[in-house]
Amino acid sequence: MKIGILALTTSNYNSIGRALKWIGKEPIFVNSAKQLNNLSHLILPGVSKFKSVMDELWERELVSGLEMVKNSGKPILGLCAGMQVMGFSSLENPGISGLKWFNFEVEPIRTREEGNLRTFHTGWNEVYSKQALDFSSLPGIFYFNHSYCVRSLQKEFEFGTTVYGSEFISVIRKDNLVGAQFHPEKSQSSGLKFIEDFLSL
């Protein structure tokens, strides 16, 4: 098993590396498109903005490499902003295109009608399982820290949902592509279980 973690400067790739070491895996930190070859699994982290992640992917000429990994059928896991860029676009940074692997637009977590809700969804919350039969970690409680989210997507790709004011989609899945809005690397034992589920794909 050769697990790659994309080492984006505005991401917490070290933390994800640590989580993998807890379960006895030795990840490869991917810094160039060349290193994307021959991986068994790829993790796309992101703790920053939609635009910061996309800008860096373009600047470091990683977009076509990612496309190639995706087309090869190797499992890819996008985390937080790394999941969000798997979509078309984001209201956080209008005009910036995502990877367009999923047909969604990222929107603010707080809707207009939810005036008393905190702007940020920070902390531990439940993920309800939609159809995640082969993920033993779901349903579970995970650590979130974000202010934008995915709300609408074709039902068949909704893998897990979470309620914060209203419901949003916290886990997406389409064939070899998985995305999670939460941070499994910060979610103690439930997070490790989720990563193990992904690695078993």
Next chain:
Amino acid sequence: MLKKRIIPKLILGSNSNSDRIIAGTSKNFSVFRPTGSPESQAQIYQSTISDELMVLISSIYTYKFSIVMDTLTKINNEVLMPVSFGGNIKDLFEVESIFKTGVERVVFGRAQLLMPKLIEQVSERYGSQSVVVSIDFRESENNDNEVWYDCFGATTLINFERLIKNAENLGAGEISLNNKSLDGSLAGTDLNHLIIARKITSLPIIQNCGVGKISHFVDAFNSGADAVAAGTYFSFLDQNILQVRNHISSLGVDIRN
């Protein structure tokens, strides 16, 4: 639903003139009381279901930045939970080093007046969810709307609401409220200012300073805190965090169990 958070707090400082960093707690932001090695303290919190760990530098400790980074790396090696870090962060280079150690959020204090640009830059680059602004104040004698605030080498009265609004405008993702006179006192937290802050901001709030018993957590949660942080309570009263969590949960607060 989103769970309320309980955040153990580690203060970093040192004994005498040794270079070795030790963890401890603080009192009134001025006295440092050592408790043990940062790694072993972190291990304890990892093994007892903490929601988050807050690591701050003692205000009376002069340190080498690289040594603090080593310590943060060691702490992060021991835990699989979000770690926030604060202590006179100077520039974006330091911020980048801090995030590299695995820290999830940086905490800024007086920087909101001294270096507002830095906070803006960090929230622009890393997103507001990575930024906590800490309001470190003392209450004034007869007016809750004005607080004593240390800045520019002097202590001045500043409008409390202005501090919160300013933090929000600079891109804070969460506010930490620290009434310094209650720090390490175990006498209960400052609910007055929590309630005021809750009315003027929709940002999540960490209530800090003064927890000495279970009801102090519950009171703060019921007054609008999203998280409650405690240092002295866990370190010096020898409280078992698992038992504390069970107790708080049994009193109707929605926390992770």
